[in-house]
Amino acid sequence: MNIQQKIQNLFQNRDEHPLFYIESGSRLWGMASPDSDYDVRGFHLPSKAQYYDYRQHRDLIEIMDGDFDFVSFDLNKMFGLLAKSNPTVLEWVRAHIIYFNQFPEWDKFKDRLLEEVDYKALYYHYLSLAKGGMNVMQVADNFTYKKVFYSIRGLMSAELATQQIMPELLITELFEQIDANDPLLHWAEDYLEIKKQQKEKAQVPEAEQIQILKLLNAKIEILCSRKIEQTNDIEKLKNYLTEYSFNLKQHFYG
Template identity: 75%
Template sequence: MDKLRVENQIDRLQIIKFSFNRILERNMNIHHEIEKLFQQRQDIPLFYIESGSRLWGMASPDSDYDVRGFHLPSKDQYFDYKKYRDLIEIMDGNFDFVSYDLDKMFGLLAKSNPTVLEWVRAHIVYFNAFPEWQTFRDGLLERIDYSALYHHYLSLAKGGMKVMQTAENFTYKKVFYSIRGLMSAELASQEVMPELLITDLFAQVDSNDPLRHWAEDYLEIKKQQKEKAQLPEAEQAAILNLLETKIEQLAAKEMQKADRREDLERYLTEYSRHLKQYHYQ
């Protein structure tokens, strides 16, 4: 019996080691792809991460790799009077790459845009050449407007609900995106930063929350399904009811904008100047 237990532990360790090596290999490949891309351009890469379902810990077997981040435009473009495109987009198979230039990225951060704030907070980082990143990140998160997060995540949940109610698109993906949106909106309404990893997000929510119970029960099923897999029809009404109840509760809350915009803009201006002086001198 002891021998069998030891063998099982060894098997588990080998699986963990194999999974870790696969993740490491994938990250190195994506890092290489980013470097190769910018070898063909004069733009300056700064920071790139994994976004979407892989970042949230709820990817399906056929999920794409969604790489997001930002760059400085080339020196020639920066000093030119002509206006250039403020993003780089590449779609190659399951590799989906989007990079904003620094001005566009900081403009969105100045509005406490929740999508780019997720990029800043991401734990799957493929490339980081941003000086003093941790200091910048911490200072940024101290100045954000939680009302922007609240309205964004609540809107995502409502949008997902509408699709499920009016179209034949009742997928596990849509359900979990709505659940994640509602949990994140609820935390933002309390000025608590919602965790990105779905299991960590569950831990921030009341353990008696029925939506949390449903999501915890179905998460592994969702991760084993393909992107377009539909929730069984017999279970759709129950989850819709849970979602509708939570949306009504959250929509009744009043959340005012925080008076931090000017401080946040000054902070971003200071870092923008620092980066441009360093790279364009």
């Protein structure tokens, strides 16, 4: 699938300016199944007419076309989430699979942004993601390898956030950041290749389910016993995003 061409075709009949699009989800994390979708995420700039219009325009574009799953936020929505150190959009910014990028001085912007991240926001997001995945997997016919690895990834990322370490996106590189003696890591390393070979809805054998739940719950108990404080200056981050937004809009709108 030519993702770049699909993005260009999508914006041919739209007024918005495409800015930045990446692959997210399991393909970005290096744990895609044979039938995984292409989860394309990113953000756009409203047209000049939309920007100056007194009427409010939708800040989201969503397209689902077969296995092409496309979501785009407008710049203001995206920057609003970045101001809160939203881990999901931070992953988009950090993604190594980039399909489209029209941001001026992108690397400089990204590096400065990551210096201002609040690790407390990352901790709570990834912990909540893991718990949510665990709740879903315990419902009938939902104990899939996909859900297990999403929970593992969330817990490992939350643990690193408590140490103010940015979690790697690729699952194998994330594993390298974790203590080699961690029993959850041992299970994950053994089963990652099995997960990659299974379809999205493939179930973990029942005999393994109790073991993995014990490992996940043990990790949650450890993480919940830790305290983490806000690690950034929120006003400094907001000011930086405001300045960059102003310059970016000047660049495109003139």
